[in-house]
Amino acid sequence: MRAVVIDGGASREGSSPRLGEVPDPVPAAGEVLLAVAATALNRADLLQLKGLYPPPPGESEVPGLECSGEVLEVGPGAAPWQVGDRVMALLAGGGHGEKVAVPAGQLMTLPAELSWEEGAALPEAALTAWTNLVVEGGLEAGQTVLITAAASGVGTVAVQIARALGARVLVAGRSLERLEELRPLGAEDCIELGPDLPETVREANGGRGVDLVFDLVGGEGLNRRLECLDRRGRLVLIGLLAGRRAEIDLGLVLRQRLKIVGSVLRSRSRAEKAELVRGFTAFVQPLLADGRLRPVIDRVLPFDEILAAYEQMAAGGLLGKLVLRVG
Numbered sequence: 001m002r003a004v005v006i007d008g009g010a011s012r013e014g015s016s017p018r019l020g021e022v023p024d025p026v027p028a029a030g031e032v033l034l035a036v037a038a039t040a041l042n043r044a045d046l047l048q049l050k051g052l053y054p055p056p057p058g059e060s061e062v063p064g065l066e067c068s069g070e071v072l073e074v075g076p077g078a079a080p081w082q083v084g085d086r087v088m089a090l091l092a093g094g095g096h097g098e099k100v101a102v103p104a105g106q107l108m109t110l111p112a113e114l115s116w117e118e119g120a121a122l123p124e125a126a127l128t129a130w131t132n133l134v135v136e137g138g139l140e141a142g143q144t145v146l147i148t149a150a151a152s153g154v155g156t157v158a159v160q161i162a163r164a165l166g167a168r169v170l171v172a173g174r175s176l177e178r179l180e181e182l183r184p185l186g187a188e189d190c191i192e193l194g195p196d197l198p199e200t201v202r203e204a205n206g207g208r209g210v211d212l213v214f215d216l217v218g219g220e221g222l223n224r225r226l227e228c229l230d231r232r233g234r235l236v237l238i239g240l241l242a243g244r245r246a247e248i249d250l251g252l253v254l255r256q257r258l259k260i261v262g263s264v265l266r267s268r269s270r271a272e273k274a275e276l277v278r279g280f281t282a283f284v285q286p287l288l289a290d291g292r293l294r295p296v297i298d299r300v301l302p303f304d305e306i307l308a309a310y311e312q313m314a315a316g317g318l319l320g321k322l323v324l325r326v327g
Contacts, residue, residue: 004097040153059092133162234261237260299323
């Protein structure tokens with residue numbers, strides 16, 4: 001089959017991707033083999049190319065953390081999935097190929113309301129959003145959340161999920177023009193990331209801080225985002241777009257009794273991912289059925305243009321997801 005191959009290996013800095021031929025994956029016990037219909041790109045794929053985010057041991061070296069497709073083969077113990085099922089899948093790797101073997105617990109039925117491309121844009125982004133808003137962040141109805149890098153694939157889904165939870169949603173990023181496009185999704189106020197962020201957030205939130213910061217940025221501005229929190233607020237750190245080092249005021253953390261939670265999805269065990277997928281599926285099914293949740297797709301490219309897609313992902317400026325049509 002055709003797949004993205006990383007010359008030099010996924011853990012070597014400076015590796016370069018190419019589209020090449022690799023052996024078809026074979027489903028092990030508890031796995032299902034998919035014919036990939038569509039897949040999507042994530043920042044993690046770019047990090048893998050740089051040797052900064054290798055796949056967990058035993059997982060595919062092919063990049064790609066989500067896809068949609070049709071079941072080709074069901075391994076032992078992978079019931080109730082059947083050949084021909086239309087599904088979307090959360091992956092630890094392997095999505096940027098024409099076939100992929102997936103743990104059965106990481107599959108979700110692709111609703112009839114969604115296209116292959118929409119299904120490919122959801123699993124990694126939506127599960128990341130739901131896990132860190134609900135499981136890690138404890139967001140509840142009536143609370144306020146600040147979502148940074150909100151125009152990203154994860155951010156656009158997080159806005160919709162937070163709205164569905166009954167929370168008030170503030171969004172922050174570098175481009176107010178792109179943020180304004182999130183208002184129809186549920187964003188109430190759009191705020192530019194900068195030195196005045198804490199004051200602007202409080203002004204937008206009636207003079208008080210937010211209950212949760214859903215942070216995809218990290219870096220040296222982290223302390224300003226901590227200053228956006230109300231007493232007993234939580235910051236869940238999911239991404240490091242601005243870097244992995246920050247200086248924070250621990251006195252602020254103590255005085256305000258704040259919580260800082262670091263969270264990743266890819267390296268969690270298959271059992272933990274299956275548990276998250278079950279919870280997420282129960283939550284999201286009605287939202288997908290009535291249209292309250294839809295992935296935001298910036299563009300769809302053919303699989304043959306996947307290397308150009310990597311370049312576009314690295315260049316930034318996308319609103320939502322970049323999707324590849326494979327099958």
